[in-house]
Amino acid sequence: MASQTNMPIKKDSIKIINVAVAVIHYNNQYLLGFRDASQHQGNRYEFVGGKIEHNETAKQALIREVAEETGMDINSNIAVKLGRLHHDYGDKQVCLQVYRIEITELQYEQYRNQSHGLEGQALTWVDKSKLLAGDYNLPAANKTILDWLRLPAQLAITYPLAYFSSPQPMAAWLTYHKEHLAEEAWVYVRIKAAGLEGSADTTAQLLHLRADVQAIVPYHPDSNRANCQLLKTKNATMNRQIVARHLTHRQLLQWRSSTEKGKVSNGTISSSLPLIVSCHNADSIDAANQLAGARLQQQLSPVIAIFLSPVLFTQTHPDVTPLGWEAWSELAELADMPVIGLGGLSPARKEQAMLHGGIAVAGIRQFFK
Template sequence: MSNGSDQQSQTKKDSKAKTNKPSIVNIVNVAVAVIHYKDQYLLGFRDATQHQGNRYEFVGGKIEADESAAQALIREVAEETGILLDNNTIVKLGRLYHDYGDKQVSLQVYKIELTAEQYEQHRHCEQGLEGQALTWVSKLQLLAGEYHLPTANKTILEWLKLPSKIAISYPLAHFGTHTDAAAAWLQHHQEKLASESWVYIRLKDANSKHLTEQLITARPDILAILPNDNEQPLNGQGSLTANETEIGQRIVGKHLTHSTLMQCFNEVGSPTVLTQSLSKDHPLIVSCHDIASIMAANKLANMRIQQGLPPVIGTFVSPVLATQTHPDDTPLGWEAWSALAELADMPVIGLGGLEPAMLNQALQYGGISVAGISQFI
């Protein structure tokens, strides 16, 4: 796949020099392969004599000086398991920098889904080509923490919770012709949201907390992303009701707009007071439109990992295509969108003029998920 024009390529090169990597000279660059077939994920087991031994791990290994991360990943997986990934779609999840004390690592993490034929060929293999134990585990077991992974992998598990499609609620103004716009909004979303979907509820209205609570109560199967400014209990009181405790368990993330994200850092890139007020109880999803916001998102993501806070689990990069809701915004197009996606240290979600059927296209261009309003509800 083409990475865009010469100008875009140069922009990517220039921008990579600005990424928020720790100032560590002796850092080990590692390619990590999150290999799966549907909801079955492949794990290896590290020998007790190895660094971070007696732990399960995703397959992967050191990136050599003459290799790209993807090339290293294909080579390492073949050497360790015999699985050949040359023709598989390799999707970047993100990059992680972790200091174990005795070793510093930079993990470039990719997700690869096997074909049914590949899975059948390898699913009964209990030992890798280097003698290491191999096992297939369910996504449910993996996310539940039933398999002890190295510390740096904690963020990867959070990334894996992202669905392939995210719905975004209609604004309340969309129902302005109804006698009771709030009631119409609630009924529409209650009836039209797909089963067990993730939905970013972005109401900009005094009734937003009340409507959010009503929707989540009426649809206990959905998981909600809420604006970061919605920090107080939904009922506006100082303590949580039993119902809100249950609702709180179904809030999977808080969202930062592009403008809020950029306010997190001053002109020299130092964190502002706003950064400290971001949700400490939920992961974050941020909105990015350009290189500057991607760099800010990377810096915020690294800071939260270093501080032991819930990570940045994704970024809406938009607009991919032209949209009816923002007709004056110039669309990025797939090539420029892909260039931005490559710079992000977290999973990228396509937004703007998309529909669910475009998921495969997003995967080909470096995204992990797609989102939208009218085509997703």
């Protein structure tokens, strides 16, 4: 007979508490409540929200909780899913289902001077820059939410090096992207050069020339080492410009395969920076959710978004059948992190992406000046 200590835990006996979290904002002003010292995680600020009842959807709970706590009616406002955060406390599990809700100017003017909620809790509107800078003490679980809020509404992806037929393709690549990136753009720097060192050096040159942009760079097992060597000769500003690493669909599935076979630990993706992952179907989204959960549990930098593609037909991959908005929306709902639309899109499609469960759009041709 198996000993008590070796018996598996019955997952169905662990209570899962689903909580709806409303990240309410008007432009760059965000609404926070303040937890009383007597409460769990007391003396901290928090986003509005509460427990999802058994007969409610997450969005229904958002509407009810916001009305009960503040009196604000958000029934007609668009709730954009940011993601889900899972926390295991042993005897219970908590799932925070987080939505971003932009209110109207009329709503903001009506509630901007409301210092206390209907339950007596203090309320305050804070500037996004100060919120992201950590000026407000939030529960630890909210750090990932702040990482999600840093994401822009659109991202540019650089042309591959092969696009430039110049005798000096690297120089042509650098000149084009220096001149055509929008101001303060987020850009996924995907050069596809032969060597990591050459790509890193060209990336460094671009960031030096465009100190206003934020860069996502490809993940490589040696990328941390390569960048450390590179940044020894570069300034600290450039270091801050690299905000995330990109994990390909193939790398993601290789990670999951290795962990399932027990070959490596969940921390093998050894990036000290947040990750953005490419997904194409439900299976890869499931893998991304597993990776995000593993990194959260080990207190590593989070998976802050996925590129979900292709939404529409794209010249980059003309032989791939696009998902279409309906199927894309169904897949986006499965993700535990923000979803970025990719494939045949333009910046003008960002509102359409939001209506279908995304938070941003990305692309190449139509995302440069």
